[in-house]
Amino acid sequence: xxxxxxxxxxxxxxxxxxxxxxxxxxxxxxxxxxxxxxxxxxxxxxxxxxxxxxxxxxxxxxxxxxxxxxxxxxxxxxxxxxxxxxxxxxxxxxxxxxxxxxxxxxxxxxxxxxxxxxxxxxxxxxxxxxxxxxxxxxxxxxxxxxxxxxxxxxxxxxxxxxxxxxxxxxxxxxxxxxxxxxxxxxxxxxxxxxxxxxxxxxxxxxxxxxxxxxxxxxxxxxxxxxxxxxxxxxxxxxxxxxxxxxxxxxxxxxxxxxxxxx
Amino acid sequence: xxxxxxxxxxxxxxxxxxxxxxxxxxxxxxxxxxxxxxxxxxxxxxxxxxxxxxxxxxxxxxxxxxxxxxxxxxxxxxxxxxxxxxxxxxxxxxxxxxxxxxxxxxxxxxxxxxxxxxxxxxxxxxxxxxxxxxxxxxxxxxxxxxxxxxxxxxxxxxxxxxxxxxxxxxxxxxxxxxxxxxxxxxxxxxxxxxxxxxxxxxxxxxxxx
Numbered sequence: 320x321x322x323x324x325x326x327x328x329x330x331x332x333x334x335x336x337x338x339x340x341x342x343x344x345x346x347x348x349x350x351x352x353x354x355x356x357x358x359x360x361x362x363x364x365x366x367x368x369x370x371x372x373x374x375x376x377x378x379x380x381x382x383x384x385x386x387x388x389x390x391x392x393x394x395x396x397x398x399x400x401x402x403x404x405x406x407x408x409x410x411x412x413x414x415x416x417x418x419x420x421x422x423x424x425x426x427x428x429x430x431x432x433x434x435x436x437x438x439x440x441x442x443x444x445x446x447x448x449x450x451x452x453x454x455x456x457x458x459x460x461x462x463x464x465x466x467x468x469x470x471x472x473x474x475x476x477x478x479x480x481x482x483x484x485x486x487x488x489x490x491x492x493x494x495x496x497x498x499x500x501x502x503x504x505x506x507x508x509x510x511x512x513x514x515x516x517x518x519x520x521x522x523x524x525x526x527x528x529x530x531x532x533x534x535x536x537x538x539x540x541x542x543x544x545x546x547x548x549x550x551x552x553x554x555x556x557x558x559x560x561x562x563x564x565x566x567x568x569x570x571x572x573x574x575x576x577x578x579x580x581x
Numbered sequence: 582x583x584x585x586x587x588x589x590x591x592x593x594x595x596x597x598x599x600x601x602x603x604x605x606x607x608x609x610x611x612x613x614x615x616x617x618x619x620x621x622x623x624x625x626x627x628x629x630x631x632x633x634x635x636x637x638x639x640x641x642x643x644x645x646x647x648x649x650x651x652x653x654x655x656x657x658x659x660x661x662x663x664x665x666x667x668x669x670x671x672x673x674x675x676x677x678x679x680x681x682x683x684x685x686x687x688x689x690x691x692x693x694x695x696x697x698x699x700x701x702x703x704x705x706x707x708x709x710x711x712x713x714x715x716x717x718x719x720x721x722x723x724x725x726x727x728x729x730x731x732x733x734x735x736x737x738x739x740x741x742x743x744x745x746x747x748x749x750x751x752x753x754x755x756x757x758x759x760x761x762x763x764x765x766x767x768x769x770x771x772x773x774x775x776x777x778x779x780x781x782x783x784x785x786x787x788x789x790x
Contacts, residue, residue: 363768366713371737372642375596387602391609
């Protein structure tokens with residue numbers, strides 16, 4: 320043990336005589352290192368003297384701590400559970416809602432697909448019904464009012480929607496004049512009305528080949544519609560595309576129908 | 582059950598379990614909330630609470646103790662100061678941030694007692710004492726068993742003769758030599774610990790304040 324330690328111990332244990340004590344206390348006032356050392360010895364002595372009591376108290380404290388923390392942890396867990404429940408309650412969407420949403424999406428998807436696949440088959444029929452209109456009959460008069468125009472009677476039947484009678488009438492006239500374009504055109508329309516699309520196409524082809532200024536575009540239009548009815552979409556498209564390249568009455572209609580077909 | 586200040590102090594002196602339980606029940610949650618707010622964990626809260634309890638117990642056993650404020654105020658003030666000391670020790674940046682946050686949020690712009698007329702004990706004295714005790718305990722508990730026994734018996738005021746009998750030493754003189762050796766060893770280890778110099782540094786700062 321060092322001399323300093325010996326002196327400190329002697330001082331703390333009360334083993335110094337009056338002279339030594341006076342000298343030591345005087346030194347303490349001028350020597351901070353010694354004062355610090357003395358304080359450390361005092362503190363350590365104090366710590367060691369209460370260590371036993373502290374250890375006994377620790378036992379009581381540890382027991383209380385253990386018991387309290389069990390309760391505290393339970394409370395914390397309950398609180399967390401409540402928070403989770405509250406948060407879950409706020410956010411929770413019932414499971415059936417997901418099933419309903421999924422079912423709706425599925426139905427929409429199926430309907431879209433069904434429509435997509437069935438649309439084309441229907442569309443020729445529908446397009447024909449949407450776009451076909453019976454051609455208005457001409458008011459046929461002879462330049463000479465006294466001389467009756469031969470096709471006038473046929474047109475009367477056509478106007479009365481007696482398409483069978485009108486056809487027979489047009490045929491008779493065509494036998495004598497196979498170049499009568501009015502008869503050819505209205506024969507074609509009459510064939511459409513009597514659902515004979517092949518013969519109708521044949522009539523219109525005559526007029527389109529002749530590039531008749533009055534009937535060429537109308538014939539292309541009705542040919543196209545007849546091809547639709549016959550489910551010959553490609554041939555129909557050829558007719559409508561030809562119309563789009565013209566500036567006639569049927570240009571816009573042909574454009575619309577092409578868009579729908581494509 | 583509610584205990585008065587006197588009942589709590591007297592109860593702690595005699596290790597009354599009901600009083601200890603009461604102090605836990607009344608204070609732990611507040612300490613837990615405070616410490617977890619200022620960068621601590623539940624484990625930190627438990628340690629600080631424990632340290633505060635031990636410090637308090639040591640004050641009670643050594644001195645006449647009288648409180649002029651509610652026990653809870655006093656106890657929580659110890660915990661808060663112990664915690665700031667701990668985070669200051671762990672990291673200066675965090676401590677400063679926590680300290681500033683605390684001062685900003687607190688109406689009381691001081692970390693001294695929140696009891697207005699409490700001047701018998703200085704908070705710094707208690708905190709430093711707690712730090713010293715932790716350091717001493719750390720080194721003491723790492724000593725040889727025989728040293729621990731001799732020192733505890735000696736400072737527990739057991740007569741030398743009985744210490745010799747209890748430890749198996751031949752004579753009182755041998756016990757005395759051993760006691761000196763062990764005590765010197767303990768003091769040497771404490772002084773060599775960098776934490777000791779930090780504590781001394783803080784004591785000097787407090788003195789100059």
